[in-house]
Amino acid sequence: MDSKQNKSLYEPAIHFQHVSFEVGDTKILDSITGSFPTNQITVLVGPSGAGKTTLLKMCNGLLSPTSGDITVQGRAIHEMSPIDLRRKAGMVLQNSPMLAGSVYDNLALPLRLQGKTLSKEKALDILDQVGLEGEYLERDSQNLSGGQQQKVSIARTLMNESKILLMDEITSALDPSSLNEVEDLIRTLHEKHEITVIWITHNLEQAKRMGQYAWIMVDGKLVDAGEISVLDHSDIPSVDRFLKGDFS
Amino acid sequence: MSTTALFLTLIFVLIPLALSKSLGLNLEKDTIIATIRSTVQLVAVGFVLKFVFDSESYTFIFLMVVLMIGAAVQNARKKGEGIKGITWKLIVTFVLLEVLTQSILLGFKIVPATAQYIISLTGMVIGNSMVLAILFLNRFVSEVEAHRSESELILSLGGTPKQAIHKQLIRSIQASMIPTIESQKTIGLVQLPGMMSGQIIAGADPLEAVQFQILVIFLLLTTAALTSVCLGLLSYPTLFNERMQMIQRQQQHSK
Numbered sequence: 001m002d003s004k005q006n007k008s009l010y011e012p013a014i015h016f017q018h019v020s021f022e023v024g025d026t027k028i029l030d031s032i033t034g035s036f037p038t039n040q041i042t043v044l045v046g047p048s049g050a051g052k053t054t055l056l057k058m059c060n061g062l063l064s065p066t067s068g069d070i071t072v073q074g075r076a077i078h079e080m081s082p083i084d085l086r087r088k089a090g091m092v093l094q095n096s097p098m099l100a101g102s103v104y105d106n107l108a109l110p111l112r113l114q115g116k117t118l119s120k121e122k123a124l125d126i127l128d129q130v131g132l133e134g135e136y137l138e139r140d141s142q143n144l145s146g147g148q149q150q151k152v153s154i155a156r157t158l159m160n161e162s163k164i165l166l167m168d169e170i171t172s173a174l175d176p177s178s179l180n181e182v183e184d185l186i187r188t189l190h191e192k193h194e195i196t197v198i199w200i201t202h203n204l205e206q207a208k209r210m211g212q213y214a215w216i217m218v219d220g221k222l223v224d225a226g227e228i229s230v231l232d233h234s235d236i237p238s239v240d241r242f243l244k245g246d247f248s
Numbered sequence: 249m250s251t252t253a254l255f256l257t258l259i260f261v262l263i264p265l266a267l268s269k270s271l272g273l274n275l276e277k278d279t280i281i282a283t284i285r286s287t288v289q290l291v292a293v294g295f296v297l298k299f300v301f302d303s304e305s306y307t308f309i310f311l312m313v314v315l316m317i318g319a320a321v322q323n324a325r326k327k328g329e330g331i332k333g334i335t336w337k338l339i340v341t342f343v344l345l346e347v348l349t350q351s352i353l354l355g356f357k358i359v360p361a362t363a364q365y366i367i368s369l370t371g372m373v374i375g376n377s378m379v380l381a382i383l384f385l386n387r388f389v390s391e392v393e394a395h396r397s398e399s400e401l402i403l404s405l406g407g408t409p410k411q412a413i414h415k416q417l418i419r420s421i422q423a424s425m426i427p428t429i430e431s432q433k434t435i436g437l438v439q440l441p442g443m444m445s446g447q448i449i450a451g452a453d454p455l456e457a458v459q460f461q462i463l464v465i466f467l468l469l470t471t472a473a474l475t476s477v478c479l480g481l482l483s484y485p486t487l488f489n490e491r492m493q494m495i496q497r498q499q500q501h502s503k
Contacts, residue, residue: 060404064491082492087406097397113407160406 013038013196019068028054030220041197043211050217052200056166061085090162094169096153098141106141110159130155147178168200301363309363313370317342320378328385332486341478377475384424384476391416409488421476428472432465
């Protein structure tokens with residue numbers, strides 16, 4: 001076991017302890033206990049309505065559990081300021097909106113929220129990191145392709161220098177070529193900057209390609225978690241059918 | 249105006265009734281109810297005002313102002329049902345507006361401190377403020393819903409609730425103020441304001457009527473600005489909880 005794996009075992013990036021979330025009488029998350037290892041790509045899979053997005057939003061502090069505890073890098077999130085938490089654990093959604101204005105305006109947003117200005121050099125550097133050429137900086141963000149918008153969304157989130165990247169179905173609307181580009185980008189960012197990635201995906205092939213660690217969620221419960229091989233087979237028949245591609 | 253002339257004004261009610269009936273607009277019942285209500289309310293308020301003006305009592309003036317504010321709150325609060333504590337927010341807005349405008353008007357002796365002026369100007373200020381509050385709340389609630397994903401994006405990047413809602417707030421304030429500003433641009437050219445027309449018909453010197461109308465339109469600019477800004481600043485924090493999360497999202501949450 002290498003040092004990276006050791007670190008992940010003893011210092012989970014995010015840990016859930018009996019976390020539940022209810023809206024009225026509906027239980028969306030049911031006593032989730034588990035960890036996302038540090039510096040690894042964890043893929044989060046499960047049928048629609050499993051509670052994956054709710055869980056992800058809790059990691060970013062956009063939602064709070066109705067019961068249970070969540071710790072991020074060893075600190076209970078209810079003791080952290082929501083702003084610190086959100087900068088630490090950045091989120092990219094499937095349809096992360098592009099704010100009206102140029103690519104630069106969108107990249108500058110996280111710093112503007114802190115009363116700071118984004119230098120052109122830094123903006124060009126982050127564009128380069130996500131594989132976009134400098135000429136995109138002044139482009140109208142609304143006129144970018146889906147893949148380019150997702151790259152800008154990722155770059156925008158990275159402006160906060162987040163060490164945890166939470167991603168919700170970010171490639172589901174992309175063509176195969178853009179999908180490959182975004183996967184390569186995440187792989188590079190993860191390796192270069194040692195970013196912990198938590199990635200919700202419906203694409204099981206992508207999950208196996210990208211993930212080092214996996215969580216399987218069904219009906220608000222965590223039914224299995226572990227090394228990526230957990231996606232090969234499950235002893236629970238309904239989960240096994242899901243893993244074999246039967247989404248009914 | 250003679251009693252006969254007053255009765256003849258009912259022709260202006262018969263015309264829409266006839267049009268509604270012949271075109272199948274189905275507005276006859278509402279038109280009749282509106283006619284009866286407005287007549288009864290205006291006659292009643294005429295007697296009340298006569299009593300208050302004659303009494304010259306500040307207690308009655310105060311009670312009239314409270315009544316006007318109460319009715320305005322009652323009307324406007326329905327439009328802001330999604331906003332927690334909207335009733336007291338409207339009360340604070342209307343009271344603040346009334347205190348500020350009357351302090352300036354009476355403090356600088358722009359108008360005499362009599363029931364005639366205080367009640368009439370209060371009616372105009374609170375009446376307009378109520379309409380603006382309804383316009384603002386309508387727009388604000390729809391802006392928040394339409395741009396919820398943008399607000400959540402800003403929150404998720406570490407923005408504060410005020411930053412998350414800033415654009416929606418500004419757009420709603422602009423939208424509620426624009427009709428007042430636009431109508432003032434054409435005042436005197438396209439339209440003669442009701443108060444000025446009423447004074448002229450009652451025999452006042454047109455130049456004197458214009459002076460009062462200028463006072464009123466300036467007053468309404470303050471009304472427009474203060475109502476939407478005050479209501480906006482009081483309303484937006486209630487859309488978030490202490491963890492800087494958007495509250496309604498949680499209530500309507502889906503997996």
